[in-house]
Amino acid sequence: MILGKDDSVNMEQFSTMFLDFIAAWGYVAVAVLMAAENACIPIPSELILGFAGYLIFSDQMTFMGALTAGMIGGMAGSIFAYVVGHKGGRSFVDKYGHYFFIKKSHVDIAQNWFDKYGLKAVFFSRMLPVVRTFISLPAGFAHVDMKKFLTLTFAGSLPWTALILLAGMMLGKSWQIMLKIGHEASLAFVAICAVVIVVMYIRYRRKKNVREDLDNV
Numbered sequence: 001m002i003l004g005k006d007d008s009v010n011m012e013q014f015s016t017m018f019l020d021f022i023a024a025w026g027y028v029a030v031a032v033l034m035a036a037e038n039a040c041i042p043i044p045s046e047l048i049l050g051f052a053g054y055l056i057f058s059d060q061m062t063f064m065g066a067l068t069a070g071m072i073g074g075m076a077g078s079i080f081a082y083v084v085g086h087k088g089g090r091s092f093v094d095k096y097g098h099y100f101f102i103k104k105s106h107v108d109i110a111q112n113w114f115d116k117y118g119l120k121a122v123f124f125s126r127m128l129p130v131v132r133t134f135i136s137l138p139a140g141f142a143h144v145d146m147k148k149f150l151t152l153t154f155a156g157s158l159p160w161t162a163l164i165l166l167a168g169m170m171l172g173k174s175w176q177i178m179l180k181i182g183h184e185a186s187l188a189f190v191a192i193c194a195v196v197i198v199v200m201y202i203r204y205r206r207k208k209n210v211r212e213d214l215d216n217v
Contacts, residue, residue, distance in 0.1 A: 009197030018043065019051055026055075029063050031073035034161075039078025040102050040134055046164060046178045053168015054175040063165060070161045071154070078136045078153050084141020093137060102134075110134035111141070119148060 022029040030052050037043045049070055055061040076131040085093065090111075094104055110131050115138075122139055125131040139149050168175045 015047060018047060022051055022055070025044070026061060027069035030066055030069040031076075031183045034070050034073030035077035035080070036073075037133060038136070039080045040077075040097075040100065040137065042101050042133075044179065045160075047131075049161060049164035050168040050171075050175045050178040053165045053170075054172060056165065057169045057175075063169070066165055067162055070165070071111045071158060074157050074161060075150070075154060079150070081134075081136035082140040082146075082149055085137040086143055087140075090141050106130055106134050107137055111138045114138035114142065119144060119152060122149060122152040123156040126153065127160050127177070132156075132160070164176075 013075065018033060021034070025032075030048060033043055033048045037045050037048065049066075052061060052070070056063050056066055088096075090107075093102065093107060097104070097107065110125070110133075113131050114124055114135065117124070119139075120134055121131075124145075125135040136149075136153070149210040164178070167178055171177055
């Protein structure tokens with residue numbers, strides 16, 4: 001997720017601690033921190049996965065190992081947030097969320113996305129800043145089917161997790177650039193995905209039309 005100015009000041013005080021944790025505990029730390037981030041604790045995924053990407057670059061981790069750890073942690077955190085939303089409801093989150101640094105405005109953003117797009121938001125929002133972290137809560141509020149929630153969460157989280165790891169690998173020692181351009185990178189990624197989907201759909205329609213023409217001959 002992307003933090004506001006006030007949050008970023010506080011987060012800078014913990015960044016070194018998080019990086020030391022990852023450097024010392026490797027995949028376990030990646031899983032734990034990604035679980036916390038997806039459970040709505042304000043830890044930027046660009047910090048976790050970007051640094052993990054750098055460790056892959058420096059041969060201290062493997063891509064598949066970091067990807068697996070990131071996905072396990074992300075799914076665990078998402079399930080936790082979903083259950084909190086499902087069992088506690090919006091009133092519970094509004095009342096106690098601030099104790100865990102959860103801002104009502106962030107939950108409102110995720111709720112608006114879910115109200116507008118429904119289950120589709122669970123998938124697409126995983127590639128967007130802020131919304132990706134909190135979308136599990138409104139899904140829980142709405143008591144959506146758990147299997148559908150897990151499927152869409154996994155499908156949306158996998159490309160995002162892989163992309164941030166790859167970006168960290170490519171940037172190498174300059175991986176911290178991601179912390180400054182994380183928002184823009186997210187929007188660019190969504191734009192690329194949209195273009196790919198449109199192109200694939202056009203190709204599908206063309207092939208389908210060709211088959212129909214051949215069948216009519």
